[in-house]
Amino acid sequence: MDDRPQDADCDGCPLENRAATPIDDVLADEIARYRVGAMNLDAGAEILLEGVASPHVYTLVQGVAFRHKSLADGRRQILSYAFPGDLIGVQGSLLGKMRHSVAALADVRLWVFDRSCLPGLFKTAPEAAFALTWRAAKDECVLDETLLSVGRRTALESAAYLLALLHQRARVTGLAPKGRLAFPLTQQHVADTLGLSIVHTNRTLKSLAAARAIAWQDRGCVILDGEKLLEIAGWPGFSQEPRPAF
Amino acid sequence: MDDRPQDADCDGCPLENRAATPIDDVLADEIARYRVGAMNLDAGAEILLEGVASPHVYTLVQGVAFRHKSLADGRRQILSYAFPGDLIGVQGSLLGKMRHSVAALADVRLWVFDRSCLPGLFKTAPEAAFALTWRAAKDECVLDETLLSVGRRTALESAAYLLALLHQRARVTGLAPKGRLAFPLTQQHVADTLGLSIVHTNRTLKSLAAARAIAWQDRGCVILDGEKLLEIAGWPGFSQEPRPAF
DNA sequence: CGATGCCTTGAGTGAATTCAACGCTTGTGG
DNA sequence: CCACAAGCGTTGAATTCACTCAAGGCATCG
Secondary structure: OOOOOOOOOOOOOOOOOOOOOOOOHHHHHHHHOOEEEEEEEOOOOEEEOOOOOOOEEEEEEEOOEEEEEEOOOOOEEEEEEEOOOOEEOHHHHHHOOOOOEEEEOOOEEEEEEEOOHHHHHHHHOHHHHHHHHHHHHHHHHHHHHHHHHHHHOOHHHHHHHHHHHHHHHHHHOOOOHHHEOOOOOOHHHHHHHHOOOHHHHHHHHHHHHHOOOEEEOOOOEEEOOHHHHHHHHOOOOOOOOOOOOO | OOOOOOOOOOOOOOOOOOOOOOOOHHHHHHHHOOEEEEEEEOOOOEEEOOOOOOOEEEEEEEOOEEEEEEOOOOOEEEEEEEOOOOEEOHHHHHHOOOOOEEEEOOOEEEEEEEOOHHHHHHHHOHHHHHHHHHHHHHHHHHHHHHHHHHHHOOHHHHHHHHHHHHHHHHHHOOOOHHHEOOOOOOHHHHHHHHOOOHHHHHHHHHHHHHOOOEEEOOOOEEEOOHHHHHHHHOOOOOOOOOOOOO
16 A cells, blocks of 8 residues: 545544644654654554564554454454554563454554664653553553443443444544544454454444444444434443643 | 461462562562552452542452443443452553442452552653553453453353463462362352353353363362363463563 | 455344242341 | 341243344445
């Protein structure tokens, strides 16, 4: 793939667009000093593979990615989604090798960092290191809510939660113009995130469409009523609190 | 509750017992300087509540705790378990207020720290801060595997995974003498961790017992064949890799 | 223009749930 | 000391949610 022109709706806002993306300036500025390259990948490509000890850590500049892991017979679970500004592969760097895979959902643009930069960050830029850990805490918070969803919410509630989450995260990065999720999310992705079969996922999404909360058209999801999704999910949404003073 | 005598099997090994517990010396030594007190709580008590901005962070010195969150109508999901040496409440401190609750599974002994010590740790003890983040990564790794389990493993596989996990973690802290999990885990806890009903959990555990992998007796779980659990779960177990050089 | 990927629908099956009840142990108050 | 309640585990039966199997429609692409 190549760099594509930005449209007026701010699809695929680059990381550099600080107005639209929730940049953590301290971390972004500091880590930028360690940048060793960039990488572009097509939608569907794997960014990192489970079991691999990658020499790199990435930041997602453009596009959307997802973390996933699978059982021996192929059953797949999507764990979480990454949006522009997010770090990719930090867990793997800290633990030695990847315990999950990461794949590109849309075409992605990544900045590449040497994994060895992490200890340096802690030594020379404590506030950036703090910001990194704060992000890890936010990610874990999302993971907690997803686990609650998969474990205890009904299929309808769970699907509403997921779409509300993706909508909320996409919006702040300019990836939800007019409510349309601007990345090729398939019903198989939804199924693999919620732990449901593709058939039942389809029926559940139809039910959300019947409630006029979403529409599934042109191979993608349009959020018609975000409030209704939150209501169906019984979820208040994530608060966007800033990082506490260092 | 009060401090109780330690038995020969090392039940309830205190944090001080470095031979039996996987202490991260750098972090433990450093954070100990900020200790402002200790707290003992009975089994069943809540340690931290969702929504609260606690002034404290804790380390679990003795006993077992679990993180959990619930939906409005009471459906509960257990997210993870904490064993001696683990930190409790760091996520809440970083994010402002708790996004989940934490409860004591067994009687617990905690050391109390002021939440404001965290930035100080990053400023003055970078290696300890690095160790803290490394632990967060390990915790997230467990959470990933649990999500895979709840979403994609069958009830039998999932139950085998959970008991193998608890056995593995209990063993290194001396909380699994002769294979018996030395804390009052009920079938309701198992159900709330796996996202199953109590009735189906009971039948699934009976099935594991019929396979001679476990026994459920005297209100507790005995692991008879840890290898068989791993095999049923289709899970290799967690590698106990040390923290990488700083 | 056949192949592929994605969405959709029907029908039958199976897994897991709810409802209900009972036994056993533990703790408590009369 | 006994009666009683409460907590936990167990079992049966009916129901429902979700799955598998199967097939077809509709785009897109080589």
